[in-house]
Amino acid sequence: MNPDAILSFEEAMEKxxxxxxFEVHVELNTKTKMFSSAPNVFGDEPNTNVNEVDLGxxxxxxVVNKAAIESSIKIGLALNCKIAESCRFxxxxxxxxxxxxxxxxxxxxxxxxxxxxxxxxLSDGTVFRVEIERAHMEEDAGKLTHMGGATGRIQxxxxxxxxxxxxxxxxxxxxxxxxxGAGSRAPELxxxxxxxxxxxxxxxxxxxxxxERGNVRCDANVSLRxxxxxxxxxxxxxxxxxxxxxxxxxxxYEIQRHAAVLDSxxxxxxxxxxxxxxxxxxxxxxxxxxxxxxxxxxxPDLVPVVPSREWVEELRATLPEPxxxxxxxxxADWGYSDxxxxxxxxxxxxxxxxxxxxAGASASVARKWWxxxxxxRAKNADVDPGQLGVQPATIVELARMVEEGKxxxxxxxxxxxxxxxxxxxxxxxxxxxxxxxxxxxGPLLEAIDAALAAQPDVADKIRGGKVQAIGxxxxxxxxxxxGQADAGRVRELILEKLGVTA
Amino acid sequence: xxxxxxDDVAHLARLAHIEMSAQELDRMAGELAVIVDxxxxxxxxxxxxxxxxxxxxxxxxxxREDVVGHTFTAEQALSxxxxxxxxxxKVPAILDEA
Numbered sequence: 001m002n003p004d005a006i007l008s009f010e011e012a013m014e015k016x017x018x019x020x021x022f023e024v025h026v027e028l029n030t031k032t033k034m035f036s037s038a039p040n041v042f043g044d045e046p047n048t049n050v051n052e053v054d055l056g057x058x059x060x061x062x063v064v065n066k067a068a069i070e071s072s073i074k075i076g077l078a079l080n081c082k083i084a085e086s087c088r089f090x091x092x093x094x095x096x097x098x099x100x101x102x103x104x105x106x107x108x109x110x111x112x113x114x115x116x117x118x119x120x121x122l123s124d125g126t127v128f129r130v131e132i133e134r135a136h137m138e139e140d141a142g143k144l145t146h147m148g149g150a151t152g153r154i155q156x157x158x159x160x161x162x163x164x165x166x167x168x169x170x171x172x173x174x175x176x177x178x179x180x181g182a183g184s185r186a187p188e189l190x191x192x193x194x195x196x197x198x199x200x201x202x203x204x205x206x207x208x209x210x211x212e213r214g215n216v217r218c219d220a221n222v223s224l225r226x227x228x229x230x231x232x233x234x235x236x237x238x239x240x241x242x243x244x245x246x247x248x249x250x251x252x253y254e255i256q257r258h259a260a261v262l263d264s265x266x267x268x269x270x271x272x273x274x275x276x277x278x279x280x281x282x283x284x285x286x287x288x289x290x291x292x293x294x295x296x297x298x299x300p301d302l303v304p305v306v307p308s309r310e311w312v313e314e315l316r317a318t319l320p321e322p323x324x325x326x327x328x329x330x331x332a333d334w335g336y337s338d339x340x341x342x343x344x345x346x347x348x349x350x351x352x353x354x355x356x357x358x359a360g361a362s363a364s365v366a367r368k369w370w371x372x373x374x375x376x377r378a379k380n381a382d383v384d385p386g387q388l389g390v391q392p393a394t395i396v397e398l399a400r401m402v403e404e405g406k407x408x409x410x411x412x413x414x415x416x417x418x419x420x421x422x423x424x425x426x427x428x429x430x431x432x433x434x435x436x437x438x439x440x441x442g443p444l445l446e447a448i449d450a451a452l453a454a455q456p457d458v459a460d461k462i463r464g465g466k467v468q469a470i471g472x473x474x475x476x477x478x479x480x481x482x483g484q485a486d487a488g489r490v491r492e493l494i495l496e497k498l499g500v501t502a
Numbered sequence: 503x504x505x506x507x508x509d510d511v512a513h514l515a516r517l518a519h520i521e522m523s524a525q526e527l528d529r530m531a532g533e534l535a536v537i538v539d540x541x542x543x544x545x546x547x548x549x550x551x552x553x554x555x556x557x558x559x560x561x562x563x564x565x566r567e568d569v570v571g572h573t574f575t576a577e578q579a580l581s582x583x584x585x586x587x588x589x590x591x592k593v594p595a596i597l598d599e600a
Binding site for chain 1: 513515519528532556557559561562564565566567568569570571572573574575576579587588589590591592593594595596
């Protein structure tokens with residue numbers, strides 16, 4: 001069969017029942033690494049945030065970062081997990097240049113947190129419970145850049161360059177139990193689940209939680225089974241799906257692809273898939289094989305971690321308000337209706353609105369800008385709204401200029417386009433593009449006279465008390481001034497001219 | 503006697519990236535079985551009252567405060583590397599993605 005064949009999502013849903021599973025890796029924002037005192041910093045010069053432990057030199061000993069343990073316990077608690085009375089690290093053995101030690105220090109049979117759950121609210125308010133199997137601690141790997149070849153991908157690469165700055169950065173891997181019963185809402189649930197995890201770790205302050213930087217990374221498992229069958233189908237694991245939109249799309253695509261494979265009568269191959277954002281498809285990685293025989297064994301260089309119940313309770317007491325409670329509070333603070341607030345949450349701009357309000361905007365102004373202007377632009381650009389890079393200060397400045405009557409809403413929208421195009425600050429763009437509301441009444445009065453003369457019957461109506469007819473005159477003036485007039489001022493001047501009080 | 507056959511040894515050798523001749527595989531299959539049995543005899547020494555452990559010393563919670571310590575410069579980090587480019591380790595392209 002054609003390996004790229006897919007079924008329509010609707011047909012796939014008619015015939016099959018999807019089962020999902022997620023492994024979400026969260027990079028902790030500790031000052032130092034999991035097992036070494038080298039700094040945990042993103043974006044520095046290659047191979048400068050490393051020492052002998054990160055480079056796996058002979059004879060070195062790892063030492064566990066206490067702050068990373070505390071962050072891991074907090075994550076476990078926030079995911080409603082049990083915290084292990086005792087747990088240990090294990091070596092996961094594999095050969096690949098992203099780890100200089102030829103093993104990754106991880107946890108295997110004794111994760112620090114297990115048996116939790118997360119209640120996920122879908123866009124229509126339905127709550128879906130996702131069971132958490134475990135959350136375990138491990139270290140991140142170095143970053144490989146494949147050089148040569150045409151595509152920048154590993155196929156056809158001549159060699160690879162390795163930067164170990166990321167090697168040893170503390171990770172918590174959160175693994176769900178198989179998620180059944182999501183049906184056609186599986187792609188939406190996938191996105192909502194990853195969004196919820198990201199929100200939790202950000203809220204806990206234990207991770208920078210930026211998906212575009214790889215602070216939160218998702219591997220999505222998908223399998224299908226015929227309706228009514230209990231046994232799971234064979235799954236694929238799509239690696240490194242690194243935006244919320246991509247999670248939704250990848251799950252949707254894999255459901256459609258599996259359905260086509262099953263329809264052809266062939267079995268699904270259990271394999272790793274790679275997600276391609278440009279084509280919104282996955283391609284085959286490698287089949288599960290010997291390479292996945294990691295020969296885990298207890299890490300002899302690290303002693304067990306035994307979190308006392310007192311310590312766990314101390315940490316529990318420091319947990320911030322859970323995101324669901326926070327949402328309730330924010331909605332009340334901002335005075336949004338249920339519908340308005342749900343739209344904000346679904347559009348993924350609640351944090352952005354909070355930041356904008358903190359920067360000085362009113363709740364209604366912040367909502368107007370994010371929902372009315374920025375979300376639409378993000379959709380057109382096919383990115384998450386937060387990724388457009390709109391700064392809260394920009395919105396505050398734009399709103400102030402509108403309020404002061406320097407520009408109108410239409411111009412402000414144009415200025416925002418300028419800011420996004422990198423033309424400078426709002427003030428600079430207003431200046432550069434010659435955008436300013438015509439506030440000198442002289443030209444306005446001329447335009448008003450012309451508009452009144454052009455529609456004498458409307459003028460009579462207004463004089464006769466039908467003030468609502470004024471729109472036609474205001475419209476004429478706005479047209480004559482190519483939208484540069486302040487509509488409110490125009491209205492005042494017309495009423496003044498006609499001797500009518502509104 | 504633990505059952506470790508030639509295929510088991512070949513599998514382990516492949517995973518460990520150790521090249522072994524047919525002769526070595528045959529010999530190791532026999533020797534490994536003896537080694538595994540020898541290690542297993544430790545289990546007979548411990549009674550039911552001795553809890554399983556992965557560590558010989560009864561230490562737990564050995565932690566480090568989250569304080570930045572020393573680092574290498576990129577030059578130091580790369581000083582033992584067989585090959586490097588742009589302050590990064592240069593390695594052959596490996597087709598099997600991790």
